[in-house]
Amino acid sequence: xxxxxxxxxxxxxxxxxxxxxxxxxxxxxxxxxxxxxxxxxxxxxxxxxxxxxxxxxxxxxxxxxxxxxxxxxxxxxxxxxxxxxxxxxxxxxxxxxxxxxxxxxxxxxxxxxxxxxxxxxxxxxxxxxxxxxxxxxxxxxxxxxxxxxxxxxxxxxxxxxxxxxxxxxxxxxxxxxxxxxxxxxxxxxxxxxxxxxxxxxxxxxxxxxxxxxxxxxxxxxxx
Amino acid sequence: xxxxxxxxxxxxxxxxxxxxxxxxxxxxxxxxxxxxxxxxxxxxxxxxxxxxxxxxxxxxxxxxxxxxxxxxxxxxxxxxxxxxxxxxxxxxxxxxxxxxxxxxxxxxxxxxxxxxxxxxxxxxxxxxxxxxxxxxxxxxxxxxxxxxxxxxxxxxxxxxxxxxxxxxxxxxxxxxxxxxxxxxxxxxxxxxxxxxxxxxxxxxxxxxxxxxxxxxxxxxxxxxxxxxxxxxxxxxxxxxxxxxxxxxxxxxxxxxxxxxxxxxxxxxxxxxxxxxxxxxxxxxxxxxxxxxxxxxxxxxxxxxxxxxxxxxxxxxxxxxxxxxxxxxxxxxxxxxxxxxxxxxxxxxxxxxxxxxxxxxxxxxxxxxxxxxxxxxxxxxxxxxxxxxxxxxxxxxxxxxxxxxxxxxxxxxxxxxxxxxxxxxxxxxxxxxxxxxxxxxxxxxxxxxxxxxxxxxxxxxxxxxxxxxxxxxxxxxxxxxxxxxxxxxxx
Numbered sequence: 001x002x003x004x005x006x007x008x009x010x011x012x013x014x015x016x017x018x019x020x021x022x023x024x025x026x027x028x029x030x031x032x033x034x035x036x037x038x039x040x041x042x043x044x045x046x047x048x049x050x051x052x053x054x055x056x057x058x059x060x061x062x063x064x065x066x067x068x069x070x071x072x073x074x075x076x077x078x079x080x081x082x083x084x085x086x087x088x089x090x091x092x093x094x095x096x097x098x099x100x101x102x103x104x105x106x107x108x109x110x111x112x113x114x115x116x117x118x119x120x121x122x123x124x125x126x127x128x129x130x131x132x133x134x135x136x137x138x139x140x141x142x143x144x145x146x147x148x149x150x151x152x153x154x155x156x157x158x159x160x161x162x163x164x165x166x167x168x169x170x171x172x173x174x175x176x177x178x179x180x181x182x183x184x185x186x187x188x189x190x191x192x193x194x195x196x197x198x199x200x201x202x203x204x205x206x207x208x209x210x211x212x213x214x215x216x217x218x219x220x221x222x223x
Numbered sequence: 224x225x226x227x228x229x230x231x232x233x234x235x236x237x238x239x240x241x242x243x244x245x246x247x248x249x250x251x252x253x254x255x256x257x258x259x260x261x262x263x264x265x266x267x268x269x270x271x272x273x274x275x276x277x278x279x280x281x282x283x284x285x286x287x288x289x290x291x292x293x294x295x296x297x298x299x300x301x302x303x304x305x306x307x308x309x310x311x312x313x314x315x316x317x318x319x320x321x322x323x324x325x326x327x328x329x330x331x332x333x334x335x336x337x338x339x340x341x342x343x344x345x346x347x348x349x350x351x352x353x354x355x356x357x358x359x360x361x362x363x364x365x366x367x368x369x370x371x372x373x374x375x376x377x378x379x380x381x382x383x384x385x386x387x388x389x390x391x392x393x394x395x396x397x398x399x400x401x402x403x404x405x406x407x408x409x410x411x412x413x414x415x416x417x418x419x420x421x422x423x424x425x426x427x428x429x430x431x432x433x434x435x436x437x438x439x440x441x442x443x444x445x446x447x448x449x450x451x452x453x454x455x456x457x458x459x460x461x462x463x464x465x466x467x468x469x470x471x472x473x474x475x476x477x478x479x480x481x482x483x484x485x486x487x488x489x490x491x492x493x494x495x496x497x498x499x500x501x502x503x504x505x506x507x508x509x510x511x512x513x514x515x516x517x518x519x520x521x522x523x524x525x526x527x528x529x530x531x532x533x534x535x536x537x538x539x540x541x542x543x544x545x546x547x548x549x550x551x552x553x554x555x556x557x558x559x560x561x562x563x564x565x566x567x568x569x570x571x572x573x574x575x576x577x578x579x580x581x582x583x584x585x586x587x588x589x590x591x592x593x594x595x596x597x598x599x600x601x602x603x604x605x606x607x608x609x610x611x612x613x614x615x616x617x618x619x620x621x622x623x624x625x626x627x628x629x630x631x632x633x634x635x636x637x638x639x640x641x642x643x644x645x646x647x648x649x650x651x652x653x654x655x656x657x658x659x660x661x662x663x664x665x666x667x668x669x670x671x672x673x674x675x676x677x678x679x680x681x682x683x684x685x686x687x688x689x690x691x692x693x694x695x696x697x698x699x700x701x702x703x704x705x706x707x708x709x710x711x712x713x
Contacts, residue, residue: 033636035611035678035712035713036675036676038610038611039610039713041713042713043713050556065613066611066612066614067577067610067612068589068609068610068611068612069577069578069579069589070588070589071611071612076577077574077575078573078577079567079571079573079574080573081571081573082571089570090567090571093563093566093567094563096563097562097563098556099557099558099560154675155675155677155713158675158677161646164646166645167645167669168644168645168669171675171677171712171713173675
């Protein structure tokens with residue numbers, strides 16, 4: 001974790017997202033073609049021997065592909081549902097199982113069944129089971145939802161590969177936590193350190209607004 | 224089989240059922256009214272009509288009758304586990320089952336009553352041997368209960384289930400009844416009916432008296448773990464009775480040290496039909512609540528008609544020893560996982576586990592195995608692979624590529640992507656032992672566009688590889704390489 005300087009203006013949000021117990025989170029891509037959220041979520045999932053239940057509806061499986069064992073850092077049980085209702089049922093069933101490590105649900109668009117009540121059910125079940133549950137929402141606008149954390153993830157050009165200047169290195173994303181029940185929202189640059197298999201979050205680099213009392217003498221504690 | 228329609232003719236109407244014979248229609252079955260008019264089974268319809276012009280001839284449906292009999296055999300298992308079709312009737316092994324219905328006579332009355340409710344008339348008999356039961360049900364008194372096959376002595380020899388030849392032989396010898404045949408010394412009978420087809424009367428006689436075994440062979444495997452509930456009143460919705468049923472089955476399984484791999488819930492309808500629901504489990508289980516959840520929502524599509532009056536839950540069992548909690552007090556997690564997979568697979572068809580497989584071709588390097596099956600451990604040392612693979616690669620239009628092959632700009636799904644970074648090529652040759660002739664070599668690139676979107680694309684074929692097109696005479700010609708997008712990395 002890199003923590004360069006706390007931003008006193010608070011524009012970029014806190015240095016780190018508030019620590020959160022396993023709960024329901026949503027991830028939205030920047031554009032429908034952007035596969036960024038998948039990589040971000042896979043990097044953010046806890047590692048361990050327990051398999052991950054990965055639920056996809058048909059539209060997502062067709063558009064963004066199906067899990068590929070050779071490229072995944074985790075063991076996966078893949079469920080393909082024909083519609084959103086079946087997908088939600090599968091996610092909910094998975095959240096009742098103590099043998100899973102996490103649940104990923106990919107649902108295309110904004111079907112009627114995926115309303116506030118449905119997300120509330122998922123959130124409560126995920127918290128009761130202490131299982132991280134990620135909903136990947138492609139082709140959807142972030143409307144009403146009970147997800148405790150809602151992220152917008154956009155791909156960024158990756159870090160340079162130290163061994164090959166032309167090759168893509170560790171992948172990076174701009175992760176915007178635009179809504180959170182557990183702490184203030186914020187924007188971070190996320191990097192998946194592939195060697196250590198770890199997700200690093202850092203406040204975005206770049207110019208910031210000048211702080212109002214920049215240059216003033218630091219206040220001294222009195223007393 | 225009688226007609227089951229409500230507008231069936233009265234019992235005493237002279238109805239015969241006809242089927243096609245080699246020389247015109249032949250009588251296949253007769254009603255009681257027709258028998259008194261002289262019609263016989265096997266007679267030609269024109270002859271019968273000549274003798275009795277008032278006969279009502281309808282067409283029979285032997286295949287439909289056979290199908291109905293098959294279903295009825297299943298339905299008849301409510302009275303005992305071994306029921307099978309026996310020619311034009313049913314045979315039921317009731318050994319040790321009659322006391323459940325209050326004795327043999329009461330059971331026969333029960334069977335007759337239920338068949339009558341279903342619109343079927345039946346002739347029934349109970350006997351110690353299958354041959355005696357056959358004979359008594361067709362030639363004996365109504366609802367005959369016999370404890371000694373000798374009671375068949377007064378019956379005609381036709382009660383021995385003989386072929387036409389055998390019956391003719393006996394009638395030539397002047398033997399009219401079973402008793403007359405049985406009274407002849409056995410050595411004399413053996414001399415006359417020595418071997419082959421000739422031996423038929425002797426074999427059937429021995430079967431009738433129980434000297435030759437003749438087991439009931441139902442179509443499916445005998446003695447499954449089973450639990451049955453009989454209801455005094457038919458119900459439309461059997462769901463409230465399922466917990467008792469699963470508990471009873473699981474108690475039985477626990478006694479035998481087994482767990483269910485397949486379950487079949489059979490619902491017996493009042494009208495002589497049965498409906499069933501099959502379920503499978505990923506691992507042997509004897510958890511009643513889990514079984515119950517497997518049938519959740521599966522009974523809604525079943526038409527109860529006039530209601531169900533018996534429920535039968537059968538299991539195909541496998542050995543399952545009691546689970547031992549570990550020192551931390553936790554039972555094996557595989558059990559919980561298996562139950563999850565069962566529950567998902569009961570409702571959704573596609574529940575799989577992608578596992579690596581030993582192959583170089585990317586789409587073949589992954590096997591979709593049953594979610595809890597054994598997966599061979601394959602250690603694969605491969606360059607980085609994307610986490611997502613398109614089910615069918617999508618063709619790209621490469622607008623500009625470097626001279627050494629790396630694509631710099633391509634169109635995909637209506638968008639133009641400029642490649643900022645790339646790694647490759649990784650050449651994957653076709654597997655000659657698995658691919659068709661003419662499959663082209665692939666060069667894979669990991670590419671990243673200017674906005675950071677990462678894909679896995681390949682070029683199929685090389686310039687001058689003489690693999691792309693095939694002429695009519697079978698020689699391969701050159702074709703330009705094609706580009707495909709196969710994998711997506713987040």
